[in-house]
Amino acid sequence: MDIAKLQEYxxxxxxxxxxxxxxxxxxxxxxxxxxxxxxTEVFLWLTEEQSRRVMTTDKAEAVRHELADVxxxxxxxxxxxxxxxxxxxxxxxKLNEQRYPPELSRGNxxxxxxx
Amino acid sequence: MDIAKLQEYxxxxxxxxxxxxxxxxxxxxxxxxxxxxxxTEVFLWLTEEQSRRVMTTDKAEAVRHELADVxxxxxxxxxxxxxxxxxxxxxxxKLNEQRYPPELSRGNxxxxxxx
Amino acid sequence: MDIAKLQEYxxxxxxxxxxxxxxxxxxxxxxxxxxxxxxTEVFLWLTEEQSRRVMTTDKAEAVRHELADVxxxxxxxxxxxxxxxxxxxxxxxKLNEQRYPPELSRGNxxxxxxx
Amino acid sequence: MDIAKLQEYxxxxxxxxxxxxxxxxxxxxxxxxxxxxxxTEVFLWLTEEQSRRVMTTDKAEAVRHELADVxxxxxxxxxxxxxxxxxxxxxxxKLNEQRYPPELSRGNxxxxxxx
Numbered sequence: 001m002d003i004a005k006l007q008e009y010x011x012x013x014x015x016x017x018x019x020x021x022x023x024x025x026x027x028x029x030x031x032x033x034x035x036x037x038x039x040t041e042v043f044l045w046l047t048e049e050q051s052r053r054v055m056t057t058d059k060a061e062a063v064r065h066e067l068a069d070v071x072x073x074x075x076x077x078x079x080x081x082x083x084x085x086x087x088x089x090x091x092x093x094k095l096n097e098q099r100y101p102p103e104l105s106r107g108n109x110x111x112x113x114x115x
Numbered sequence: 116m117d118i119a120k121l122q123e124y125x126x127x128x129x130x131x132x133x134x135x136x137x138x139x140x141x142x143x144x145x146x147x148x149x150x151x152x153x154x155t156e157v158f159l160w161l162t163e164e165q166s167r168r169v170m171t172t173d174k175a176e177a178v179r180h181e182l183a184d185v186x187x188x189x190x191x192x193x194x195x196x197x198x199x200x201x202x203x204x205x206x207x208x209k210l211n212e213q214r215y216p217p218e219l220s221r222g223n224x225x226x227x228x229x230x
Numbered sequence: 231m232d233i234a235k236l237q238e239y240x241x242x243x244x245x246x247x248x249x250x251x252x253x254x255x256x257x258x259x260x261x262x263x264x265x266x267x268x269x270t271e272v273f274l275w276l277t278e279e280q281s282r283r284v285m286t287t288d289k290a291e292a293v294r295h296e297l298a299d300v301x302x303x304x305x306x307x308x309x310x311x312x313x314x315x316x317x318x319x320x321x322x323x324k325l326n327e328q329r330y331p332p333e334l335s336r337g338n339x340x341x342x343x344x345x
Numbered sequence: 346m347d348i349a350k351l352q353e354y355x356x357x358x359x360x361x362x363x364x365x366x367x368x369x370x371x372x373x374x375x376x377x378x379x380x381x382x383x384x385t386e387v388f389l390w391l392t393e394e395q396s397r398r399v400m401t402t403d404k405a406e407a408v409r410h411e412l413a414d415v416x417x418x419x420x421x422x423x424x425x426x427x428x429x430x431x432x433x434x435x436x437x438x439k440l441n442e443q444r445y446p447p448e449l450s451r452g453n454x455x456x457x458x459x460x
Contacts, residue, residue: 001116001201009208017215018222022390026158026166030260030389032185033155036148037263037382043141044375045339045367048277051141055196064198068207070147070189071200074182081170083179085186086116092183093124100132107133109275137275145274145375148382152267159260160252160454163392224390231346231431239438247445248452256388256396262415263385266378270371278369285426293370294428298437300377300419301430304412311400313409315416316346322413323354330362337363 003086007079010072025080032073039066118201122194125187140195147188154181233316237309240302255310262303269296348431352424355417370425377418384411 014020042062043051054063078085099112129135157177158166169178193200214227244250272292273281284293308315329342359365387407388396399408423430444457 001118003116006201006204013208013211016217017220019220019224021222022224024163024166025169026155026161026163027389029151029155029158029166030385033148033151033263033267034382034386034389036144036151036185037379040141040144040148040375041379043144044372044379046141048139048141051139051144052195054140055198063196064203065207065210067189067193067198067200068203070151070185071204072207074185074189078182080167081178083170083182085182086121088179088183089121089186092180092187093128095180096128102131105132105134107136109134109137142274145270148378149267149271149274152264152378155260156264159257159264231348233346236431236434243438243441246447247450249450249454251452252454254393254396255399256385256391256393259381259385259388259396263378263381266374266381266415270374270378273371273374276371278371281369281371281374282425284370285428293426294433295437295440297419297423297428297430298433300381300415301434302437304415304419308412310397311408313400313412315412316351318409318413319351319416322410322417323358325410326358332361335362335364337366339364339367 003075003078006071006075010076010079023076023080025077028073028077028080032070032077035066035069035073039063039070042066118190118193121186121190125191125194138191138195140192143188143192143195147185147192150181150184150188154178154185157181233305233308236301236305240306240309253306253310255307258303258307258310262300262307265296265299265303269293269300272296348420348423351416351420355421355424368421368425370422373418373422373425377415377422380411380414380418384408384415387411 014023042054042059046054054060074085077083078088100115104115129138157169157174161169169175189200192198193203215230219230244253272284272289276284284290304315307313330345334345359368387399387404391399399405419430422428445460449460
């Protein structure tokens with residue numbers, strides 16, 4: 001995925017609508033959280049098992065669109081803040097590896113502060 | 116960004132800890148929303164203007180880590196559901212272009228249902 | 231529950247710390263959503279069945295505290311906006327009764343727009 | 346506000362629709378977070394100043410309804426878990442008073458872990 005290309009597209013989409021004035025990182029983080037919450041609404045009353053089969057139901061499009069909305073905000077915030085998402089990913093996974101050693105975490109979902 | 120590589124890494128990270136049992140799409144969507152909410156907490160008491168300068172403050176690492184966490188869950192859900200994130204992005208932007216014609220949306224942040 | 235008394239306490243708590251400057255409805259709504267997300271984190275990796283027994287576990291205090299945090303923000307926003315929460319409750323339930331007629335909703339969790 | 350009366354009403358509302366099967370604390374916490382996120386969407390593109398005047402705009406009803414939805418889930422979770430919301434409120438405020446001594450918190454919004 002060419003993140004820079006997505007961001008290039010977004011800049012033009014936003015400029016055409018004069019929306020940059022609304023796109024403070026604070027507002028974008030609220031938008032991101034709201035879209036993520038909308039995704040949970042698709043799954044809210046499904047069992048975990050039903051959620052695994054959601055793409056074979058009439059909710060498949062809603063799932064794709066909510067994931068796209070989350071991606072939109074995520075990529076946009078990263079652009080506004082100058083964060084390299086992939087580098088951030090690997091920086092954080094390094095921390096996760098330390099926090100969750102396989103021998104302590106295996107088969108349980110305890111938070112690292114409880115390990 | 117090589118999404119497939121991130122997903123490959125995640126599968127191995129998860130397998131080593133026997134965590135796949137917890138990774139239903141429903142649970143992952145909850146995790147995604149929780150991480151997005153943690154990002155908003157970084158910005159909660161900042162003004163919009165302060166939020167624009169957050170990467171020059173001691174909160175920069177927290178921002179990178181929360182963005183990474185959101186990306187982690189987003190990519191993981193997409194893997195579990197077999198969704199192509201980039202294709203979903205362009206599918207949704209096409210819809211957004213229709214919903215928000217520049218001449219109606221310029222300079223206002225009204226929802227498409229109010230345009 | 232004497233909501234006015236809770237709000238009276240909050241006003242004094244906030245005044246003593248000179249925090250009213252931060253308590254715009256926008257910020258308070260972000261805080262509310264963040265606390266609600268923290269509550270979901272307690273349940274994230276539990277099964278629904280396990281979540282029913284959470285008050286018999288060592289997470290009981292966390293649940294009480296997160297519920298209290300949600301209540302704190304809810305009551306505070308209502309105070310800042312002059313909304314009567316109980317009246318709003320009955321106003322909305324009237325709407326819910328119309329949207330979800332028992333004969334159409336029985337045993338399914340479909341949204342009213344899908345009924 | 347007579348919380349027990351609200352809960353009594355909810356039990357009957359839920360029973361008439363046979364919805365208790367969906368109301369695990371886990372699901373209810375997701376619903377609560379989703380409703381809180383919907384409230385933030387009302388404020389998303391408003392400035393803080395505009396958010397203070399929201400009840401004089403055409404969004405007033407949406408605010409009342411989202412607050413009502415949050416209250417609905419909050420009261421319902423408390424019922425399912427047997428939590429006394431008012432007692433939880435005072436228990437948590439006691440903790441907040443210790444975490445945020447006025448002399449250290451005055452005029453700043455630092456988290457207690459940073460004080």
